[in-house]
Amino acid sequence: MTQTMTRPTVGTPLPPATHRAGLPGTLHSEWTKLRTVRSTMWSLLAMAGIAIGLMSLIAWATMHRWARFEPREQANLLHRPLEIILVRPVFICQLVIAVLGVMVISAEYTTGMIRSTLQAQPRRLTVLAAKVAVFAVLMLIVGELLAFAAFFVGRQVIAAHIPVSLGDPGVTRSVLGAGLYIAVLGLFSLAFGAILRHTAGAITAVLGLILIVSNLTGLLPDSWGHHINAWMPTNAGQLILYPQQGPDDLLSPWQGLGVFAGWTALLLIVAAVMFQRRDA
Amino acid sequence: MIEAVGLTKRYGDRLAVDRLSFTVKPGQVTGFLGPNGAGKPTTMRMILGLDRPTDGTVTVNGRPFARLDNPMREVGALLDAKAIHGGRTAYHHLLCLAQTNGLPRRRVGEVLEMVGLSEVARKRAKGFSLGMGQRLGIASALLGDPRILMFDEPVNGLDPEGILWIRNLMKTLAAEGRTVFVSGHLMSEMENTADHLLVIGQGRLIADCTVREFINQNSELAVRVRTPEPDRLAQLVTTEGGKAVLDGESALLVTELPMDRVGDLAFDNGIRVHELSPLQASLEQAFMELTRDTVEYHAALPTTGQEA
Numbered sequence: 105m106t107q108t109m110t111r112p113t114v115g116t117p118l119p120p121a122t123h124r125a126g127l128p129g130t131l132h133s134e135w136t137k138l139r140t141v142r143s144t145m146w147s148l149l150a151m152a153g154i155a156i157g158l159m160s161l162i163a164w165a166t167m168h169r170w171a172r173f174e175p176r177e178q179a180n181l182l183h184r185p186l187e188i189i190l191v192r193p194v195f196i197c198q199l200v201i202a203v204l205g206v207m208v209i210s211a212e213y214t215t216g217m218i219r220s221t222l223q224a225q226p227r228r229l230t231v232l233a234a235k236v237a238v239f240a241v242l243m244l245i246v247g248e249l250l251a252f253a254a255f256f257v258g259r260q261v262i263a264a265h266i267p268v269s270l271g272d273p274g275v276t277r278s279v280l281g282a283g284l285y286i287a288v289l290g291l292f293s294l295a296f297g298a299i300l301r302h303t304a305g306a307i308t309a310v311l312g313l314i315l316i317v318s319n320l321t322g323l324l325p326d327s328w329g330h331h332i333n334a335w336m337p338t339n340a341g342q343l344i345l346y347p348q349q350g351p352d353d354l355l356s357p358w359q360g361l362g363v364f365a366g367w368t369a370l371l372l373i374v375a376a377v378m379f380q381r382r383d384a
Numbered sequence: 385m386i387e388a389v390g391l392t393k394r395y396g397d398r399l400a401v402d403r404l405s406f407t408v409k410p411g412q413v414t415g416f417l418g419p420n421g422a423g424k425p426t427t428m429r430m431i432l433g434l435d436r437p438t439d440g441t442v443t444v445n446g447r448p449f450a451r452l453d454n455p456m457r458e459v460g461a462l463l464d465a466k467a468i469h470g471g472r473t474a475y476h477h478l479l480c481l482a483q484t485n486g487l488p489r490r491r492v493g494e495v496l497e498m499v500g501l502s503e504v505a506r507k508r509a510k511g512f513s514l515g516m517g518q519r520l521g522i523a524s525a526l527l528g529d530p531r532i533l534m535f536d537e538p539v540n541g542l543d544p545e546g547i548l549w550i551r552n553l554m555k556t557l558a559a560e561g562r563t564v565f566v567s568g569h570l571m572s573e574m575e576n577t578a579d580h581l582l583v584i585g586q587g588r589l590i591a592d593c594t595v596r597e598f599i600n601q602n603s604e605l606a607v608r609v610r611t612p613e614p615d616r617l618a619q620l621v622t623t624e625g626g627k628a629v630l631d632g633e634s635a636l637l638v639t640e641l642p643m644d645r646v647g648d649l650a651f652d653n654g655i656r657v658h659e660l661s662p663l664q665a666s667l668e669q670a671f672m673e674l675t676r677d678t679v680e681y682h683a684a685l686p687t688t689g690q691e692a
Contacts, residue, residue, distance in 0.1 A: 118491065118529050124453040125485045133483040140476035141469060211469060219434060219467040220477075220524060223459075224484040226433045226450040383435040 130225050130234035138208065138238060147204040148246055151197050155250040156257055159193040163261040170265050178265075184346065185268035186278055189258025190251065191345045194282050197250075198314060198338075201243070201286055205293025206306040208239050213301040218384050228379050232298065236372065239294055240287055247286030255279045274347030274357075281344030281361060288341060288365050289314075295371035299378055314338040330354070337367040385410060385563060386431060386532065390440035393426050393587075400426045402587035403440065408565045410531065413558045415578030415595070416567040419675050423587040424567040425463065428536050432461055444532060456485040460525030461534040465517030465541075470510025474501055474520050477509060482527055495523040514541035522553070532563040539573060551577050571671040575599070585675035602674065607638040607646050610659035620649050637663070 138144050166188055170178070181187060212218040225231050259268055270276045293310045300306040314337070321333040333339060334354040341364030343349070344357040355363060386408040393401040401423040408414045418424050429435040431442050433449040444452065444459055452458050468477055478492040496502045499519040504512070509520060518538060525533055535554070539547045554577055558564045568574055574581060574595065581598050583591035591598060611617055614636050618628040626641025638646050643662055650657045 121454045129484045129486045133480045136480040141471040215469045216467040217469040219463055223432055224456050224481045226455055
């Protein structure tokens with residue numbers, strides 16, 4: 105400390121700037137931010153625990169009770185071979201993804217980090233774009249890895265009663281789609297975090313929307329209710345998880361994912377406009 | 385160089401900053417003085433583009449902050465010690481900031497060394513004391529080796545050693561030809577560090593002068609006279625054009641008349657004097673007088689001083 109008093113300023117001179125601070129540096133920075141907080145690692149571990157550990161446990165328990173299921177239940181599971189090993193783990197993972205996605209940006213506000221961030225890079229669209237890009241890539245890679253890992257591990261556990269392979273119609277698309285769904289959901293949550301800037305509020309909004317509101321719209325009467333329900337963001341997006349379409353589906357799996365991505369893009373645009381306009 | 389022209393910020397009905405125009409020049413420490421709630425942080429936030437002005441403009445080296453090519457190389461600011469994600473280590477906090485402006489990784493270690501945080505570089509910032517937080521904030525301000533530095537209330541919550549350190553740092557930075565802009569609400573602190581002063585109250589600029597000028601114009605001398613005949617002397621002072629106020633049973637406070645003249649007056653009239661001493665209004669008091677009613681003092685310093 106005494107040394108700092110005698111020599112308070114700059115040591116070795118900085119090399120001159122080679123270019124304007126832009127997207128590449130900001131991407132680098134956002135990746136550093138993401139990997140250097142514990143919540144990221146814990147969230148990814150939780151997702152892996154759910155997708156592999158919890159899924160295997162549930163699959164094993166289901167196989168254990170197989171003989172006691174009614175034939176109708178058995179037929180149901182055979183008809184939807186990915187229900188146990190892909191759909192349910194994705195559903196549970198949604199909780200973690202929503203929290204992580206929201207926190208990527210809301211934590212900047214709750215901690216005050218946003219003021220440091222915007223002092224270093226005041227071009228706000230660049231900051232938001234870098235956050236979106238880095239988180240999207242991370243979620244896509246993690247999502248795909250976990251989806252395929254869950255499929256291959258789960259397939260072994262359920263092989264005795266529910267045979268399923270990537271060659272079956274729609275299965276590869278579903279497993280690939282699960283990773284995409286996870287990435288889109290991550291950005292959907294990030295957009296909520298950017299708009300509401302408040303961790304608890306944004307998590308409540310995302311989970312309320314995907315777990316409660318999306319189900320309640322199923323109770324709406326008539327054809328218009330059916331349409332609203334089908335076009336709800338996650339209702340549409342989840343179609344990609346099922347190898348075969350249901351008789352009542354209004355959208356194809358890829359259309360559904362497109363609708364979900366469209367909602368997400370819309371929310372990100374709203375978030376970007378608000379980010380540009382509001383005081384930090 | 386920081387230039388504000390007609391800078392205004394309105395929050396609903398409240399004018400936080402009211403048509404502020406000023407220039408902060410390099411090579412000196414410019415103190416930004418005002419009572420709490422005067423609009424200092426808001427002004428600094430507008431300089432950094434964090435808040436959007438309702439009206440007016442502010443530029444840094446001739447450009448709005450958001451248009452600077454490499455903001456960290458031109459401006460470093462410590463706005464508050466809490467602009468940190470507590471879950472990140474000091475090292476990683478600085479690293480992610482350095483990366484945005486393409487600053488080399490070694491620079492992070494250097495600034496940590498400068499502020500004396502090398503030993504806790506790998507510790508998470510949430511365990512830091514306020515003083516350590518301030519030092520980390522200063523480290524981030526120094527990262528890009530900028531020519532302009534801004535510090536908002538940097539001595540808040542620091543121990544005497546830390547205060548001394550920051551004072552020396554600011555003086556050294558200014559001596560190197562940099563622009564140093566520091567806010568505070570204590571005149572005594574400014575007296576020790578600043579060369580130039582911008583005083584604001586209720587969002588308006590009420591003084592823009594050197595510290596020396598501020599002291600000369602605002603620390604009006606009063607003369608304390610202890611005498612057995614205060615009433616008689618008071619009358620004589622008044623006829624001479626001065627002002628006299630009774631201070632206790634046997635003393636007068638005289639203003640607007642030089643001390644020598646008061647002594648001569650007493651001698652010429654055969655009044656016994658037991659004490660004749662100058663009283664200097666504290667700068668703190670002068671500052672409070674100045675900012676108490678901002679409306680009375682629009683643009684320049686008041687030409688008449690205040691009573692002590």
